[in-house]
Amino acid sequence: MTAKLHIDVSASTRPLLQLEHVSIVPKSMPTRLLVSDVSFTIAAGKTTCVVGESGSGKSLTALSVMGLLSKQLQLTAGKVLFNDAEAGIQDLTLLDAESLRKIRGAKIAMIFQEPMTSLNPVLTVGYQVGESLTAHLGLKGEGLKAKVASLLELVGIPASRANSYPDELSGGQRQRVMIAMSIACEPQLLIADEPTTALDVTVQAQILTLLDELKTRMNMAMLFITHDFGVVADIADDVVVMFRGEIVESGTKQEVLGNPQHPYTKALLACVPDAEGQKPLKPIDYAWLSEASAEVGN
């Protein structure tokens, strides 16, 4: 009895998601680490941004949380601990396909980068939003219709568009549909892989505001992948900086953006143009960076 109580207390104080020493390699070349010894945590209701260039392993890290890694890749080490309110702490890497399916969409949902290609063109958006509601909550008929309508309204799409096909919507609207799909079952964790990269700045601003509101309203945690430091400054609580498959720096937004320690973080921040045009642009000098990293001990 006391033991059980003890576990419950620790479960509620532990973070929602905890990655411990995750490493990913291609099966054909097991010595090449695409993601190397990555560890970070996400607290319930908080937003963690993973920043890095193409090829830094940020998307692979996100996919490994969902158990969606390509068959050619392999997670060789590490744990992905998910602190479920009902089931307790589970290591997602050890679950079978069936249990993973129950978590995906219901407890952990994902928004993909390309709103143009991640919706099914031959199904109406209403059907696609409703699919996970039927699968996870067993909603049907009028109840399902009403729920889909309210979800669409929530993301700013008139409920009458439920019968539209994806090609009848604009890029921003499609991304809103993706968001409606992903939050349908009120997941505890939302993974967003560059959800605004393909969108106009004005639409991007709307989507970010929407995600921020939803996060507060549903107490949802977010793992947000981006390469735009402007976006990070707007929405992050914590920031993880990845470079060539490794985490080079992590901390709160204030720490990482305000007082970056690692030379790579500094270099990456220096090549972001600012809106005032005051700051001179400085591209990354990779040769210098390798030396500087060696000195820091990374």
Next chain:
Amino acid sequence: MTEAVLVANNLIKTYTQRSGKFGFGTTLVKALDSVSMSLRAGSTLAVVGESGSGKSTLARCLLQLQPLDSGEVLFAGQDLSKMNGAELRSVRKNLQMVFQDPFASLNPRMRVGEIVGEGLLIHGLGSSSEQQKKVIAMLKRVGLVEADMQKYPHEFSGGQRQRIGIARALVLQPKVVVCDEPVSALDVSIQAQILLLLKELQAEMALSYLFISHDLRVVRHIADDIVVMNQGRVVEQGAVVDIYQHPQHEYTQNLLAAIPGKKH
């Protein structure tokens, strides 16, 4: 005020779009609605706006890659829209373009040396050994090496391909370069390299840029003047400093307010 190299007066371009049941009906979409602008010699003019605002149509119509419905485009006192094919070809060596997608805009079956040298060949500039030398010098200038001439585009990264695209445009020593979102497909670190390269080349070769972008942070860095477009119309134009500090039009204010990272 330096003189203008490229002036556009009252450009109008209309597209027909299928509409109605089964697409039997047609509606007219005004992609350019009396657009006028002028590009000062040696400066950078940025065209900003959301998708569908007509920025890319403007670029293509300026270079006559698409026919205009009406309006005139003046380059060195000549109206480009009235020229025939042969005249256009000869004037185009002064008007070059850098395209948005570095993966789609290079012919995968041509070697880099051929891609960059093709313009010289078409315009018959110099003997083949001179052309060769020019290509090598240009590749080196944009940060590639001589051996890269023998390679194919797929052997390069996105940033390197954009350098090839720039080399192809600049080897002819043009007066005006139209850059259609040249850095939007690149990582932020590579983006900084390309922007700096464009700025250096502008100073060295006295180039005038028409720079199309939807990223207002990039525009603030590279442009001297700016044209803000919305639904085919120019809603505001002027010096970058003025417009960023005192945007007059509501649309411009919204665009500036949407720049990420301004909340604090």
